Amino acid sequence: MAMDVIGKVVSQRTTHQWSGWRGGKCEIHIQEQYAEGLIRLEDFSHIIVVYAADNMGKIMMKVTPQGKESSPQVGIFASRCPWRPTSIGVTTVKLLGVDGPILRVEGLDAVDGAEVCDIKPYWPQYDAVEDCVYPDWVDKLDF
Numbered sequence: 498m499a500m501d502v503i504g505k506v507v508s509q510r511t512t513h514q515w516s517g518w519r520g521g522k523c524e525i526h527i528q529e530q531y532a533e534g535l536i537r538l539e540d541f542s543h544i545i546v547v548y549a550a551d552n553m554g555k556i557m558m559k560v561t562p563q564g565k566e567s568s569p570q571v572g573i574f575a576s577r578c579p580w581r582p583t584s585i586g587v588t589t590v591k592l593l594g595v596d597g598p599i600l601r602v603e604g605l606d607a608v609d610g611a612e613v614c615d616i617k618p619y620w621p622q623y624d625a626v627e628d629c630v631y632p633d634w635v636d637k638l639d640f
Contacts, residue, residue, distance in 0.1 A: 503531045504598075506548065506611040513551060513579055513608065522593065525600040525613055532598040535616075539595040543619035546605055549612040550579050550586035563638050577606075586611070589619055 508523035525546065527535060538544065557580040562568040573581055586607055593601040600616070 500614045502528070502549075502612040502614060503534075503616070504528055504613040506605065506607045506609060506613060508605075508607070508609040511609050513553060519604050521605070522601065522603050523605055523607075523609075525602060525605075525616070527598040527600065527613075527616075529598060535595055535598065535600070538600070538616070538618065539592070541592055541618040543589055544592050544600070544602070545587065545589050545617040545619055545624070546602070546607070546613060547615040547617070548586045548588075548605075548607050549614065550581065550584045551608050551611060552580050552584045555580040556582050562634070565638065567637055568634050569632075585614075589624070 504525050504527040506523055507526055508521075510521065510523070557578070558573055559570050560573055560576050560578040560580065561570050562576045562578060579586070588604065588606050590605045591603040593603055595601075
């Protein structure tokens with residue numbers, strides 16, 4: 498599967514971290530030929546970013562989320578850990594502003610230079626989930 502790159506993450510974070518992403522701010526620089534696609538994006542408070550995640554050359558099928566001993570070992574597809582076979586990251590982030598082809602966002606768990614493949618607006622009708630069920634250990638993780 499081939500994906501076009503529409504932009505890159507510009508961030509001070511150059512290595513993966515387990516926590517602290519939620520409040521972290523960075524920019525997404527969209528390639529000029531795609532800038533017109535950003536019209537009215539600033540009308541949304543949140544966007545979904547699809548990007549090439551940095552799996553650091555690791556692929557694991559079982560992980561302990563955030564490396565915490567209090568977390569159970571789970572399969573990679575039951576976690577948000579980066580060591581995935583596909584290295585595709587998807588994160589809903591707060592959109593702080595749009596300045597031409599530059600998006601300022603908060604909460605993106607990607608490192609500097611990560612390639613962005615798509616941007617979608619967060620639409621509650623499609624993206625919010627009612628009556629969501631998840632394991633108790635998820636609430637004990639740091640974000």
